[in-house]
Ligand code: SF4
C-alpha cells in the first residue's frame with residue numbers, strides 16, 4: 001500500500017537515469033538494482049500487480065537514504081520517499097531481511113541498534129541550560145569522542161547536563177521501518193525527556209539524530225521546547241565567540257561531509273571554520289558539501305556490513321585522490337564506518353579530539 | 360461513542376487546472392487529506408472509546424489507498440461515495456449526498472453520536488458543507504472547534520471566535536467542524552497497516568443511495584461558476600525577497616520604520 005505521493009515519485013524515477021552515477025551503493029556494487037531508478041521500477045511494477053517479495057524488500061535496504069539522488073534531481077523528485085515507504089511495506093508484509101529484523105529486536109529490547117546496555121555519561125550539572133544529546137552510536141562505540149566534546153564544553157565554561165536515561169531519537173527505527181506511528185511514539189518520548197530536563201539548547205552529537213529532531217519532530221508534533229543545534233555549529237560558535245581558542249596545528253587534512261549534516265541540514269561551513277581555526281590546511285575531496293558521496297552509515301554497517309565496507313572503500317578512494325594523509329570527521333557514524341577501512345598510507349582522526357588537544 | 364467523520368481529499372499542488380465548467384481537474388494530481396479533516400479524524404479517534412469511527416468521503420475510486428491508510432490509523436470503517444454522477448458537485452449537492460449516505464449508514468450500521476468535519480477545505484475554501492449537512496440532517500451544529508471533550512453524556516467544546524475562545528456544551532447527536540491543526544493526525548501503525556490490508560472499503564454509488572441524477576453532481580448543483588481568475592501579481596505592491604537574508608534585511612528596515 002503505497003501513498004499517492006510515493007507513486008508520483010516512482011512514476012517519475014522509473015525510466016530516469018539522471019542520478020545513477022551518484023548513488024554510493026550503485027557505484028560500488030555496479031548492480032543495476034542499486035540505482036534509484038531500479039528501485040522505482042520495481043515498486044511501479046508492484047503497483048501494477050507484481051508481487052512485493054523478499055528480493056524487492058531486500059533491494060530497498062541496499063540504500064543508505066543518503067539523499068544524493070534527491071539532491072541532484074533537477075525535477076525535484078525524491079527516491080527516499082518511496083524507499084522508506086517500501087520499507088514500511090516490507091515490515092507490514094513480514095518480508096524484512098533477517099539482519100534488519102534483528103536490529104529492530106535490539107531496538108525494542110534495549111532502545112539501541114546494538115542491543116546492549118547504553119553506557120551512562122554525566123554532565124557538569126544535574127540541570128543546565130545546555131543539554132548534550134549523545135546518541136547511541138557515540139555512547140556505545142565512540143567514548144573518546146564523547147569525552148572530547150565534554151572536555152571542550154568544560155574548557156569553554158559551558159555548564160551542561162546529560163539525560164540520565166537518554167531515550168532513542170527514533171532516527172534508526174525511522175530509517176528501518178519508515179515513518180509510522182511506532183517511530184513517532186519513540187520520537188515523542190525523546191522530546192518529552194528533553195523537555196523535562198528544562199534545557200534551553202540541545203546540542204546533538206550525531207547529525208542523523210539532529211536531522212530527525214530538527215526536521216521530523218515538528219512534522220510529527222513532537223515539539224522540543226529548546227533550540228536544537230548540531231555539535232559542530234555549537235563548537236564552531238564557541239570558537240567564534242572566543243570561548244575556545246585553539247593553538248595552531250600544522251598539517252594537511254581532508255574532511256568528509258556526512259550526508260545528513262551537509263545535505264539535509266545544509267550545514268557545511270561550521271566544520272570548515274573549526275578546521276581553519278586550528279590552522280590546518282584543508283584539501284577538499286571530489287564531491288564535497290551538498291554533493292558529498294556517502295560513506296555508508298552505522299545502520300547499513302549493522303545490517304549489511306559487507307555493503308558498508310564497500311561504500312567506505314568507495315569514499316576512501318576519494319580521500320586517496322587528495323594529497324592529505326589524514327581524514328578528519330565529526331560524526332560518530334563516519335568514524336565507525338570509515339574507521340573500519342583505513343588504507344595503510346592514511347589515518348582518520350576525530351576533529352573534536354584534535355580540537356580538544358589544541359585547546 | 361460512535362462517530363462519523365466526513366473527509367475530503369484535496370490536491371497537493373501549487374497550480375491547478377480547471378475545465379470549461381470551472382471544475383477542478385484532479386487527475387494525475389496527488390490527493391491528500393484536507394488538514395482540517397485530519398484534525399476532525401484525530402479528535403474522533405481520541406473520543407471513540409469503545410465505540411467506532413466511520414470515515415466517509417466522496418470522490419474518485421483512486422481514493423481507495425488513502426482511505427486504507429486511515430483504516431491503518433484506527434478507523435473502523437471507511438466509506439467511499441463514488442459515481443461519475445457526483446462529478447462537479449457544489450457544496451449543496453455534496454452535503455445532500457453526504458446526508459443521504461449518513462442516513463443510510465445509520466440504518467445499515469449502528470447509530471451515531473457525533474459527526475465531525477473539517478471547518479473548510481483548502482481547495483474550495485467555502486466552509487459550507489458542514490453547516491449544510493447539519494441543516495439537512497436537522498442536527499445542532501458548532502463550527503471552528505479547537506477542543507472537544509465528552510463528559511457525562513454531554514459534549515464540551517471550545518470554539519474559536521475572533522475575540523477569543525467560547526466554551527460550549529451540547530448534547531448528542533450533533534455536528535461539529537474542527538479547525539485545522541487543532542488535533543495533529545497520528546501516523547499509521549505497522550499492526551494497523553497489516554489489519555487494513557484485509558479490511559473492506561464500503562463503496563456507495565448514486566443508485567445505492569437512491570439519488571436521482573438531477574440531485575447530484577453538476578446537475579444537482581445550484582451554484583454556477585461564471586469565471587475564475589488568477590490573483591494578478593503586484594496588486595499589493597509587494598516585493599518578493601529573493602532569499603532569506605534579503606527578507607530579513609528588509610524586515611529589519613520595516614521594523615525600524617515603526618514609531619515606538
Ligand atoms: S531522483 Fe530525479 S534524477 Fe534521480 S531517477 Fe528520480 S527523477 Fe531521475
Ligand code: SF4
Nearest residue numbers: 023063064066067069
Ligand atoms: S538515497 Fe543514496 S543510497 Fe539511496 S538510492 Fe539515493 S543515492 Fe542511492
